[in-house]
Amino acid sequence: MIWLSGAWAVFEKDLRLELRSRYAINMLIMFVLSSLLLVALAIGQDAVSTKMQSALLWIVILFSASIGLGRTFVGEEERGTVLILQLSVPGSQVFAGKLAFNFFLLLCVNLIGVLVFVFLLNLDITHVGLLATTLLLGSLGLAGATTMLSAIIARTTNVGPLLPVLLFPLLIPLLLSVVSAGENALAGGLGWAESTSDLTTLAAFAGVVITASVLLFDFVWND
Amino acid sequence: MEQVVQSIQDSLRASQSVSTPFDSIWTRGDVPTVAPSGLEQIMLSNDKIFVVLAVVLLIWIGLIFFVYRTDRRLSQVERSLEDRIYESDDEI
Amino acid sequence: MWTRQENIPESGLKEHPHVRIGRYALVRNTVFLGLTAVVLAGFLVNIPRINILEHTARNLYFHVPMWFTMMAAVGVSGYHSFRLLQTGSLIRDIRAMQAARVGAWFGVLGLLTGIIWSKFTWYVGTDVWWNFDPRQTMASLQLLIYGAYFVLRSALEDPDRRAKIAAVYNLFAATTTPFLLYVIPRQLESLHPGAEGNPAFSEITEPVMRLIFYPAIIGFIGLFWVLYTQRVRIAWIKYRVSRDPEL
Numbered sequence: 380m381i382w383l384s385g386a387w388a389v390f391e392k393d394l395r396l397e398l399r400s401r402y403a404i405n406m407l408i409m410f411v412l413s414s415l416l417l418v419a420l421a422i423g424q425d426a427v428s429t430k431m432q433s434a435l436l437w438i439v440i441l442f443s444a445s446i447g448l449g450r451t452f453v454g455e456e457e458r459g460t461v462l463i464l465q466l467s468v469p470g471s472q473v474f475a476g477k478l479a480f481n482f483f484l485l486l487c488v489n490l491i492g493v494l495v496f497v498f499l500l501n502l503d504i505t506h507v508g509l510l511a512t513t514l515l516l517g518s519l520g521l522a523g524a525t526t527m528l529s530a531i532i533a534r535t536t537n538v539g540p541l542l543p544v545l546l547f548p549l550l551i552p553l554l555l556s557v558v559s560a561g562e563n564a565l566a567g568g569l570g571w572a573e574s575t576s577d578l579t580t581l582a583a584f585a586g587v588v589i590t591a592s593v594l595l596f597d598f599v600w601n602d
Numbered sequence: 603m604e605q606v607v608q609s610i611q612d613s614l615r616a617s618q619s620v621s622t623p624f625d626s627i628w629t630r631g632d633v634p635t636v637a638p639s640g641l642e643q644i645m646l647s648n649d650k651i652f653v654v655l656a657v658v659l660l661i662w663i664g665l666i667f668f669v670y671r672t673d674r675r676l677s678q679v680e681r682s683l684e685d686r687i688y689e690s691d692d693e694i
Numbered sequence: 695m696w697t698r699q700e701n702i703p704e705s706g707l708k709e710h711p712h713v714r715i716g717r718y719a720l721v722r723n724t725v726f727l728g729l730t731a732v733v734l735a736g737f738l739v740n741i742p743r744i745n746i747l748e749h750t751a752r753n754l755y756f757h758v759p760m761w762f763t764m765m766a767a768v769g770v771s772g773y774h775s776f777r778l779l780q781t782g783s784l785i786r787d788i789r790a791m792q793a794a795r796v797g798a799w800f801g802v803l804g805l806l807t808g809i810i811w812s813k814f815t816w817y818v819g820t821d822v823w824w825n826f827d828p829r830q831t832m833a834s835l836q837l838l839i840y841g842a843y844f845v846l847r848s849a850l851e852d853p854d855r856r857a858k859i860a861a862v863y864n865l866f867a868a869t870t871t872p873f874l875l876y877v878i879p880r881q882l883e884s885l886h887p888g889a890e891g892n893p894a895f896s897e898i899t900e901p902v903m904r905l906i907f908y909p910a911i912i913g914f915i916g917l918f919w920v921l922y923t924q925r926v927r928i929a930w931i932k933y934r935v936s937r938d939p940e941l
Contacts, residue, residue: 653749668921672924
């Protein structure tokens with residue numbers, strides 16, 4: 380319980396900071412909106428296969444996550460609050476709080492992104508539950524990997540575009556499963572029956588990534 | 603004359619079907635349409651032994667290149683070691 | 695003189711590279727002789743001609759060991775990253791880094807030789823050079839991860855911090871790669887031997903090929919060890935001179 384309350388405190392702190400400036404959420408939403416608009420304009424009126432629709436949606440989401448969530452720990456460094464956090468809360472709780480916040484942020488952005496994408500491209504979603512589950516599990520794995528890697532890049536000197544470089548090679552299993560499960564959820568897709576292995580992969584990926592992050596986070600955080 | 607051309611074409615077709623049966627071709631790729639280019643003609647001759655030669659040569663050249671890179675690092679370290687020793691001599 | 699105490703870096707001092715020169719020389723000479731024998735046997739020993747493959751079956755002795763060597767290097771690199779987090783001694787970082795360097799180079803060679811081999815067997819008569827074959831994809835992803843690892847290292851200035859952070863990334867990346875083994879074969883089709891329904895060795899494989907293949911694997915891994923040890927020794931001297939082991 381004490382562990383949870385510590386993590387919750389970190390989450391609440393980040394949420395309050397975010398609500399005060401609304402920088403990250405606005406930026407993420409704007410990024411997703413403008414890139415989806417670009418995609419929709421580039422495609423034009425042509426019919427795109429469901430595989431391609433799913434792939435485009437997820438690539439936009441991955442890019443927005445790699446750009447928007449990279450500042451998770453850099454912000455702490457810049458405000459000089461790292462030491463206070465290190466002293467007051469154990470590393471695993473900091474990680475859990477940050478992970479929860481990033482997950483929350485990603486869910487909001489993905490929800491908006493999917494709605495806009497459906498609207499812009501006139502998508503036909505047959506299996507809404509499947510798409511929601513895919514989004515949930517995919518966002519969890521994505522948030523896990525991004526949180527850990529943003530802790531890593533907060534320790535480097537040239538923070539800039541490093542996160543995508545570190546992130547994308549690790550996300551290929553996630554991307555492949557999420558695109559195929561997303562394709563199954565769209566019109567003419569195969570539905571739940573054919574997506575179980577993708578969903579298992581996604582759940583296992585999120586589990587492994589988060590476990591590894593918890594085990595390794597202290598080495599980065601208490602450096 | 604026509605018979606000769608016909609027999610050449612037949613033998614060509616036969617040899618192609620021997621060297622590239624359909625199940626050996628990448629499933630999504632096109633079934634061979636491009637005639638063997640100059641490079642392919644060389645590589646496929648002599649029962650494809652030149653493919654082995656190319657692979658071995660590539661590994662050999664790659665390894666040589668890597669040894670050169672290691673060597674360059676070694677000379678850099680040697681140079682900085684020399685500098686270091688001269689500096690120490692000056693202090694004494 | 696240079697041997698004064700204050701010139702010798704503090705951290706990692708207790709652990710020396712532990713390269714036994716006698717053993718190194720023995721392995722090196724054995725590897726060079728063995729690989730020469732492998733190359734000779736690879737070209738001279740008679741093997742049956744199978745359709746499509748013809749003589750290129752001999753590439754088994756040269757292309758395939760590249761992958762085994764890269765995998766061995768990935769293992770060595772991961773092990774030393776793990777030990778670095780346990781002990782914090784910089785020699786572990788040197789070993790992890792150099793194993794990754796040499797291993798990545800073997801990976802590049804494996805990729806290039808694979809491209810050549812497949813072009814003149816499976817893709818004859820087409821313009822295909824690159825295809826998203828599962829093995830090829832996995833190998834290029836491993837190379838991408840090592841590329842990111844090297845970029846990350848160059849973005850870190852302090853040797854101790856660099857060692858720690860890079861080790862964390864190395865291990866973190868290692869936890870995601872097993873998924874590739876599961877995900878990729880289901881998403882991409884394969885002609886590659888060793889994939890599903892496509893055994894690496896079959897009953898038509900000439901028994902003598904195994905007798906050359908296994909020594910070739912041991913030989914190339916030994917060659918990896920020689921090149922890697924050379925670089926570890928150089929990096930150690932660099933560290934002793936400038937307190938920074940990065941080559």
